[in-house]
Amino acid sequence: MPLIQVHHATRADAPDRAPAIAALVTRLAAKVLRKREDLTAVIVTRVDPAVWYVGGRRLSDLDLASYALEIKVTDGTNTPAEKASFLAAVHAGMGEILGALHPESYVHVEEARGDAYGYAGITQARRAYDDIDERDRREHLATAAVARWGIR
Structure with missing residues (x-):
């Protein structure tokens, strides 16, 4: 794009x-x-x-x-x-x-930067996030939580 x-x-x-x-x-x-x-x-x-x-x-x-x-x-x-x-x-x-x-x-x-650029009112970062299926999204969120807060 x-x-x-x-x-x-x-x-x-x-x-x-x-x-x-x-x-x-x-x-x-x-x-x-x-x-x-x-x-x-x-x-x-x-x-x-x-x-x-x-x-x-x-x-x-x-x-x-x-x-x-x-x-x-x-x-x-x-x-x-x-x-x-x-x-x-x-x-x-x-x-x-x-x-x-x-x-x-x-x-x-x-x-x-993907969070500062996009089209149709949607950033590229959001678009990439929306492309992840639900299972991958949960894994992504869990990994991010562990990385950020050490939560398992």
């Missing part, structure tokens, strides 16, 4: 890339980060390259495209290798969609 926000800067005369970008990042979140496609929300925003600066220079003056992608996932649900693979795959895919990229194009995998 990640939320992905992508800002991208391309030439003013470039065609709309939003559908291709949304499809790419949704597919990669599912394939690389093991996130459900049907629960992946994507917001794509085009930014005028005349107002996107890198090293004090406008992208429009450099004739390069760029992007900044942020994806929110629940803390601890992905390995460092998965996150590194996601960054590399996004960069390669965005290069195919946008053309020549400025090397200062970014991906940020933000890991949010």
Whole structure:
């Protein structure tokens, strides 16, 4: 259930890339980060390259495209290798969609605590707890009680 926000800067005369970008990042979140496609929300925003600066220079003056992608996932649900693979795959895919990229194009995998992040008014921690069947829930509560209070 990640939320992905992508800002991208391309030439003013470039065609709309939003559908291709949304499809790419949704597919990669599912394939690389093991996130459900049907629960992946994507917001794509085009930014005028005349107002996107890198090293004090406008992208429009450099004739390069760029992007900044942020994806929110629940803390601890992905390995460092998965996150590194996601960054590399996004960069390669965005290069195919946008053309020549400025090397200062970014991906940020933000890991949010499960008790502070969710959708439809339910935190991910609560969702995970609700997925445990009743027997496992009792065992979980008993284990937590022993750990916290030494109660058996």
